[in-house]
Amino acid sequence: AQTVTQSQPEMSVQEAETVTLSCTYDTSESDYYLFWYKQPPSRQMILVIRQEAYKQQNATENRFSVNFQKAAKSFSLKISDSQLGDAAMYFCASDSWGKLQFGAGTQVVVTP
């Protein structure tokens, strides 16, 4: 079985500042993938970033980057230069054996 834990129900950040969302996971698969998804009020699930477990280099997509610590089974998301449009629910997810397991989510609030 795989589990994904997000321990921060809500995080607040000011515009232009940086916020880091935490995620830990557990899986027995050796070849797995990790994702962060964003869900704005429109409820659409939007892929933010993807990390392949066999790659040591941390993934980066524009203002979004991850800190992947494989031994610690940790996969945090950093949002730099936060914008009002970043306000959303963020889900960490682990793909093992072709199935996604999600964490409970972290609500990101961006204040002007």
Place this chain on the structure above:
Amino acid sequence: DADVTQTPRNRITKTGKRIMLECSQTKGHDRMYWYRQDPGLGLRLIYYSFDVKDINKGEISDGYSVSRQAQAKFSLSLESAIPNQTALYFCATSDTRRKGYTFGSGTRLTVV
């Protein structure tokens, strides 16, 4: 048109009624999934299908059934709806390369 289309977008139904949620995709992906989202619980897997002849239960399949009518179509049925099945339901697809999952826009189901 959207890559993954879910119908209906919203639905209110009565306890005991049979209801079907439909999903179709134009991604050409073999793998399709049904997830349920509840506040504070993230998304949980109900059923998944890796190809037309393959159907598998997820972690919360009780009270649900599915049908994979074609590569592009995967429907979810509630044979006798109950109030605790009130939730947001997502259909998703992926390819075997596991580069990411594409989600539909969700069906908000309310059982009264």
